[in-house]
Amino acid sequence: MKDVIETFVTFELDGAAVSVPAGTTIWEAAHGRGLRIPHLCHRPAPGYRPDGNCRACMVEVEGERALAASCVREAAEGMVVRTATPRAEKARAMVIELLEADQPARGVSPDRSSRFWEEAGERAPSRFPAMEEGRAPPCDRSHPAMEVDLGACIQCGLCVRACREVQVNDVIGMAGRGADTWPVFDFADPMGASTCVACGECVQACPTGALMEAAMVGDGADFDTETKSVCPFCGVGCQVSLRSKGDRIVAVDGVDGPANEGRLCVKGRFGFDYVHHPHRLTKPLIRREDAPAKGLNVDPGDWGAAFREASWEEALERAAAGLRGRGREVAGFGSAKCSNEEAYLFQRFIREGFGHNNVDHCTRLCHASSVAALLENVGSGAVTATFNEIENADCAIVIGANPVENHPVAATYLKQFAARGGTLIVMDPRGQALARHAAHMLQFRPGADVALLNSVMHVIVEEGLVDRQYVKGFTENWAAQERHLAGFAPERVEGLTGIAPDAVRAVARAFAGARAGMIFWGMGVSQHVHGTDNARCLISLALMCGHVGRPGTGLHPLRGQNNVQGASDAGLIPMFLPDYRSVADPDARGGYAALWGAEVAPEAGLTVTEIMDAVHAGGVRAMYVLGENPAMSDPDLAHARGALAKLDHLVVQDIFLTETANYADVILPASAFYEKAGTVTNTNRQVQMGRPAVPPPGEAREDWRVIRDLANACGLGWTYEHPREVFAEMAGMMPSLANITWERLEREGAVTYPSLTPEDPGQPIVFGDGFPREGGRARFAPADVVPPDELPDAEYPMVLTTGRQLEHWHTGSMTRRASVLDAVEPEANCSLHPSTLRRLGVEAGGMVTLETRRGAVTLMARADRAVAPDMVFLPFAYVEAAANLLTNPALDPYGKIPEFKFAAVRAFAAKGAAAE
Numbered sequence: 007m008k009d010v011i012e013t014f015v016t017f018e019l020d021g022a023a024v025s026v027p028a029g030t031t032i033w034e035a036a037h038g039r040g041l042r043i044p045h046l047c048h049r050p051a052p053g054y055r056p057d058g059n060c061r062a063c064m065v066e067v068e069g070e071r072a073l074a075a076s077c078v079r080e081a082a083e084g085m086v087v088r089t090a091t092p093r094a095e096k097a098r099a100m101v102i103e104l105l106e107a108d109q110p111a112r113g114v115s116p117d118r119s120s121r122f123w124e125e126a127g128e129r130a131p132s133r134f135p136a137m138e139e140g141r142a143p144p145c146d147r148s149h150p151a152m153e154v155d156l157g158a159c160i161q162c163g164l165c166v167r168a169c170r171e172v173q174v175n176d177v178i179g180m181a182g183r184g185a186d187t188w189p190v191f192d193f194a195d196p197m198g199a200s201t202c203v204a205c206g207e208c209v210q211a212c213p214t215g216a217l218m219e220a221a222m223v224g225d226g227a228d229f230d231t232e233t234k235s236v237c238p239f240c241g242v243g244c245q246v247s248l249r250s251k252g253d254r255i256v257a258v259d260g261v262d263g264p265a266n267e268g269r270l271c272v273k274g275r276f277g278f279d280y281v282h283h284p285h286r287l288t289k290p291l292i293r294r295e296d297a298p299a300k301g302l303n304v305d306p307g308d309w310g311a312a313f314r315e316a317s318w319e320e321a322l323e324r325a326a327a328g329l330r331g332r333g334r335e336v337a338g339f340g341s342a343k344c345s346n347e348e349a350y351l352f353q354r355f356i357r358e359g360f361g362h363n364n365v366d367h368c369t370r371l372c373h374a375s376s377v378a379a380l381l382e383n384v385g386s387g388a389v390t391a392t393f394n395e396i397e398n399a400d401c402a403i404v405i406g407a408n409p410v411e412n413h414p415v416a417a418t419y420l421k422q423f424a425a426r427g428g429t430l431i432v433m434d435p436r437g438q439a440l441a442r443h444a445a446h447m448l449q450f451r452p453g454a455d456v457a458l459l460n461s462v463m464h465v466i467v468e469e470g471l472v473d474r475q476y477v478k479g480f481t482e483n484w485a486a487q488e489r490h491l492a493g494f495a496p497e498r499v500e501g502l503t504g505i506a507p508d509a510v511r512a513v514a515r516a517f518a519g520a521r522a523g524m525i526f527w528g529m530g531v532s533q534h535v536h537g538t539d540n541a542r543c544l545i546s547l548a549l550m551c552g553h554v555g556r557p558g559t560g561l562h563p564l565r566g567q568n569n570v571q572g573a574s575d576a577g578l579i580p581m582f583l584p585d586y587r588s589v590a591d592p593d594a595r596g597g598y599a600a601l602w603g604a605e606v607a608p609e610a611g612l613t614v615t616e617i618m619d620a621v622h623a624g625g626v627r628a629m630y631v632l633g634e635n636p637a638m639s640d641p642d643l644a645h646a647r648g649a650l651a652k653l654d655h656l657v658v659q660d661i662f663l664t665e666t667a668n669y670a671d672v673i674l675p676a677s678a679f680y681e682k683a684g685t686v687t688n689t690n691r692q693v694q695m696g697r698p699a700v701p702p703p704g705e706a707r708e709d710w711r712v713i714r715d716l717a718n719a720c721g722l723g724w725t726y727e728h729p730r731e732v733f734a735e736m737a738g739m740m741p742s743l744a745n746i747t748w749e750r751l752e753r754e755g756a757v758t759y760p761s762l763t764p765e766d767p768g769q770p771i772v773f774g775d776g777f778p779r780e781g782g783r784a785r786f787a788p789a790d791v792v793p794p795d796e797l798p799d800a801e802y803p804m805v806l807t808t809g810r811q812l813e814h815w816h817t818g819s820m821t822r823r824a825s826v827l828d829a830v831e832p833e834a835n836c837s838l839h840p841s842t843l844r845r846l847g848v849e850a851g852g853m854v855t856l857e858t859r860r861g862a863v864t865l866m867a868r869a870d871r872a873v874a875p876d877m878v879f880l881p882f883a884y885v886e887a888a889a890n891l892l893t894n895p896a897l898d899p900y901g902k903i904p905e906f907k908f909a910a911v912r913a914f915a916a917k918g919a920a921a922e
């Protein structure tokens with residue numbers, strides 16, 4: 007726990023009296039005072055333990071005969087340390103000279119090895135003989151992203167600490183003896199054949215370039231600019247440093263941001279080059295008069311038969327002409343991949359320009375149900391604690407989320423928590439990667455969350471583990487909840503959940519008995535017809551244990567897109583203005599009407615899937631789609647694609663000619679995230695500054711500017727010249743952004759909201775003294791078991807579940823165009839249990855057809871014991887086997903989220919495929 011009282015020690019450092027917290031190393035104390043002590047095996051970054059093996063940091067301690075390694079030696083009361091005595095300097099120089107003898111020549115890998123050469127400084131060439139030829143293992147180029155040249159290895163072990171202790175991937179180890187000790191992957195695999203997940207932490211840590219980005223070897227390492235920004239993929243919001251040369255990004259490194267503390271995953275580190283893919287849209291496009299009928303028939307690399315290039319003037323005019331003055335016939339999908347400013351402008355455009363609230367975005371398909379439950383029972387849709395708070399927890403539940411693949415950097419904190427002895431509880435129908443770190447793994451029946459969670463809560467009541475004081479002080483409706491739970495003894499629901507009562511009891515005791523517990527959840531909870539009920543149960547569970555509002559406690563729905571929290575906060579939602587103020591609230595409407603000079607409609611608008619229905623029904627006839635790909639992500643693709651084809655006017659603003667853009671009348675070429683300035687808000691409520699590293703290609707323009715120009719072409723008269731003006735307008739209206747300014751974000755990089763003063767970095771934990779609901783109390787919402795909408799039967803006997811894979815992003819538009827990611831995961835695939843494959847007569851790697859009542863796809867099948875024998879896991883990134891031709895579009899009544907996680911399916915060997 008952080009709230010331990012710090013004790014200080016005073017010692018003498020190069021003649022000065024220095025006071026530091028107990029536990030501070032000599033190296034840290036020296037660097038804190040601006041003294042430089044060389045270091046190679048030591049990486050002064052969060053999560054790295056000093057090891058003291060390279061001896062490049064030796065100093066003299068008075069009264070001791072041997073020199074001390076300053077990186078591991080803690081300062082002690084009264085100690086007298088000299089860092090720059092001739093003896094210490096000579097010892098350090100000798101270490102460098104010995105190591106230098108074995109190093110490849112200076113400048114071979116200029117960037118990565120610069121740490122070594124920096125320490126070496128200008129010096130005479132080493133007097134020692136170089137390592138004999140052939141002593142180090144040969145260069146390993148088996149991985150698409152990284153190269154291993156152990157000729158440069160100094161056995162400092164940083165890669166091992168990076169892999170095992172920081173990212174907790176446990177792939178790299180040391181093998182061999184003495185001078186022939188080398189890093190190995192798994193046991194002795196080439197890196198490319200190992201279980202390495204390519205987070206690149208080892209590459210970032212290696213001081214010599216023995217482990218390096220393949221693209222950086224040799225000339226590739228050359229860059230002229232470094233720009234700090236935020237990773238454009240998931241809601242973790244890792245801060246990155248983009249190294250660029252001219253108009254190209256050449257490498258990405260992790261930066262010590264509040265969420266990632268220097269760490270990245272494979273997408274963040276190696277997935278950036280979609281930005282430079284030849285398919286990037288570089289000019290506005292207008293559908294040709296003689297184009298083939300709208301449909302999925304345009305090749306993103308060869309679109310000439312369907313579209314023609316146009317000037318921005320013509321394209322904006324054409325886009326506006328189909329929208330202007332059409333009121334309720336228009337609807338808009340905004341983007342959680344764009345900035346806060348862009349989200350705000352987009353919802354303002356639809357609301358002001360067309361007089362209604364038909365504006366929504368992918369949050370509807372994502373955490374809409376979680377947010378519905380949180381707003382209803384807690385009073386706020388955002389997380390109550392950052393995921394990093396797990397540092398202060400002793401128990402954590404991860405349910406319906408697969409962070410190792412989908413929030414990989416957040417997962418490193420969860421894995422570290424388990425490694426430290428924290429009790430990790432995983433509840434998932436699939437034996438996902440976190441299970442290995444879990445004290446309790448409940449692999450239960452899909453769709454049975456309410457039954458399972460109610461049974462856990464039943465035990466907590468039964469065994470008297472309820473935090474009565476918390477319940478009394480901070481909640482309401484407990485009596486009803488307690489009555490409701492009586493019917494959920496674990497024995498009674500075992501048939502539904504498949505979980506033995508003992509296991510339920512153990513989990514209940516662990517969580518309720520914990521001093522500080524957190525709950526993390528994801529799409530396995532939210533994407534059900536009972537998604538809101540699932541989330542209600544999680545809220546109740548946290549409340550009855552008093553696990554909210556203190557360090558190490560909290561509710562954390564892991565937000566998905568890089569800016570889905572921010573886009574939702576900014577009002578890209580049909581029922582809410584910014585900061586979740588209901589459109590039905592006259593005060594809220596009045597404020598914006600005054601600001602915008604236009605009335606805001608009082609009726610909630612249509613949601614993502616309702617808009618598609620309205621197109622079929624004829625009400626909506628024109629759409630503006632910004633940075634979303636509903637022709638792949640909508641739950642019912644036949645229906646969605648039919649709607650897109652039926653529109654008489656579709657404007658798509660994207661960076662690629664997506665499946666959705668296939669149906670467009672006008673395509674506006676946008677900037678990628680690394681090409682524009684803008685703020686984004688991550689899952690932790692951290693508002694962070696994104697900065698442009700390279701210009702948009704060709705005539706592509708920043709999204710905020712395109713939205714403004716289109717709004718103006720529709721007659722709105724907006725005068726924004728920079729996103730900072732938009733931010734100021736938003737912040738002026740949104741209490742959540744109090745004390746946060748563009749200038750502050752530029753300076754500090756990140757501020758967590760709520761920030762209580764202009765200096766407050768923000769509150770990682772909220773609701774310690776009550777909830778933003780009437781009376782300040784959170785509410786228990788008893789939930790009953792609602793079965794999945796479509797149950798397996800004789801015709802469709804298995805359960806289809808859909809989701810994600812580490813290397814791919816949703817509909818694949820970005821990651822299938824990122825060279826490393828596409829090389830690692832190039833082919834459409836699904837996963838089934840090996841026994842199921844055997845039953846179907848399909849070999850692992852063979853082709854299988856999956857069919858539901860709505861459609862069929864044929865794709866490669868992997869054998870995966872983590873998938874239950876009667877289930878199929880299907881990722882939705884692959885257009886050639888689009889998952890959402892199969893999924894069930896049935897909706898949760900509160901969040902209006904579709905049941906992506908459960909459909910009845912049958913699987914069989916694909917025709918023509920080898921069935922033995």
Ligand SMILES: Nc1nc2c(c(=O)[nH]1)N[C@H]1C(S)=C(S)[C@@H](COP(=O)(O)OP(=O)(O)OC[C@H]3O[C@@H](n4cnc5c(=O)[nH]c(N)nc54)[C@H](O)[C@@H]3O)O[C@H]1N2
Nearest residue numbers: 406407408412436452453528529530566567809810812816
């Ligand atoms: N690599 C990658 N990362 C991503 C994304 C991506 O596309 N690719 N997308 C981002 C976005 S927008 C989001 S929303 C997040 C989503 O991140 P997650 O929520 O982790 O996403 P999923 O893979 O859809 O599903 C999560 C888990 O739910 C489990 N599950 C399935 N059915 C049930 C059930 O009935 N009950 C329970 N309790 N669990 C069930 C699955 O087995 C799976 O392990 O990821 C974000 N990160």
Ligand SMILES: Nc1nc2c(c(=O)[nH]1)N[C@H]1C(S)=C(S)[C@@H](COP(=O)(O)OP(=O)(O)OC[C@H]3O[C@@H](n4cnc5c(=O)[nH]c(N)nc54)[C@H](O)[C@@H]3O)O[C@H]1N2
Nearest residue numbers: 368371372633634635639660676678679808816817819906
């Ligand atoms: N079967 C199934 N379907 C699902 C889900 C599931 O679990 N299973 N999950 C659902 C969830 S949680 C989500 S969040 C949705 C995601 O659904 P979408 O949001 O539709 O999916 P993405 O592929 O992320 O689409 C983002 C688009 O933005 C573009 N883009 C990227 N950067 C920029 C930029 O800076 N500017 C502009 N203008 N465009 C940009 C990309 O090229 C891409 O076309 O999918 C949902 N669909």
Ligand SMILES: [Mo]
Nearest residue numbers: 371372566567
């Ligand atoms: Mo999502």
